[in-house]
Amino acid sequence: MRNFVDSDPKNKANPSRNLLHAAQNGDRDAQEALLELHLPRLRAFVRLRADPALRAKESSTDILQSTCREVLQHLDQVEYRGEAALRGWLHTVTLNKVREKRRYHFAEKRRPDCEVQGARDSQLGDAYSCLCSPSNAMIHDELVERVELAFDELSPDHREVISLSRIAELPIKEVAERMKRSPEGVRKLLARALVKLSALLEPGDALPGR
Template identity: 40%
Template structure:
C-alpha cells in the first residue's frame, strides 16, 4: 500500500456472514411484541442484509466494531420503517402472525455459553417476554453489548454515553432482566 492509499475495502460478505446470527437475534429482540407477531424477523434481516450489500460504499470503515455500529443503525432504521408502515396502514398489528418458531432456536443459539443450552421454546419465549417488559434503555444496552457484541466504548458511541456508564447501565439492565425472568409471565 502506498502513501495516500486508503485502507482496503472490507469483505462485506464475510463481515455479514460473521454477524448474521447476532443480527437475527438483535432484530427479533428489537421488534416490538406486536410488530414481532406480525413481521417476519427473517424479512427484516434479509432487507437489512440487502441494504448492506447494495450500499457497501456507505460503510465508513472501523473494522468489525464499525461494521456492528453501521449494521445496528441500518437494522434500527428498518424496524422503525416497518413500524411506521403498519401504523400508516391502520392495520390491526396483532391480527396476523408471522415469523414462525422454526428459526427461533437458531436466532438465540449465540446467546448460550459453551456449557449452557436453552432447553425449550417456552424458555425462549419467557426470555423474550421478560425482555419486552424492560425499559427501552435496558433493551437497547443489552442488545448492543450482549447481542451484537459491541464493546462498552462502541455501544457508548451509539448511546452517547462513556464506556463506564454503559457498563453500569448493562449491569443494571441485566439485573432487571433477571428479576423479570424470576417474576415470570406478566
C-alpha cells in the same frame, strides 16, 4: 458456494476482512458468506428490537431480508476498520430498518401465534445464550420464548443497552456514544438491565403471555 475459511492465523481475529473486500468487488459467494457470518446476531437483534406490535405486523425474517438487501446495496461505502466497527455499521443499518418498518406499520396487538416457526431457530438460542447465566440454562425453544417475552417487559433503555452491548457486541465506548451517556453510566445501566432480565428469566417466574 466456495469455502472462505482462512487458514492464516493473523486473520482469525478479523474474519470479515477478506470477505468484505471480495464482496465489495462483486463476489457473490463472498457476499453470501459475509452475511451468513453475521446473520445469527443480526437476527437476534431484529427480534429483540422489534416491539410486539411490529412483530405482529411483519416477521423478523422479512425485516432481516430487507436489511440484508440494504447492506449489499451500500457495501461499497464501508471501509474495514476492524470487526467491532463493521458490526456497528451492520447493526446501525438493522436498527434503522426496524425503525423504518415501525413507522410504516400502525400499532396492533401481537398475535399469540406470531412467528412460531421462527422461534424454533436454534441460532437464536445460541445468540440469546449470552443473556442467561448457566443456572438459567434452557432448551433452545424455551430460551427463545422466555428471552423475547422478558425483553418486552424491559424499559426502552434496558432493551437498548443489552441489545447493543451483548447482541451487537459493541464496545462500551460506542454504546455510550449511541446512547449519549458516559461509559461509566452505560456500565451501571447495563448491570441494572442484566439484573432485571435475569430476574424475569428465573424458571420459577411466570412471564407475561405464558
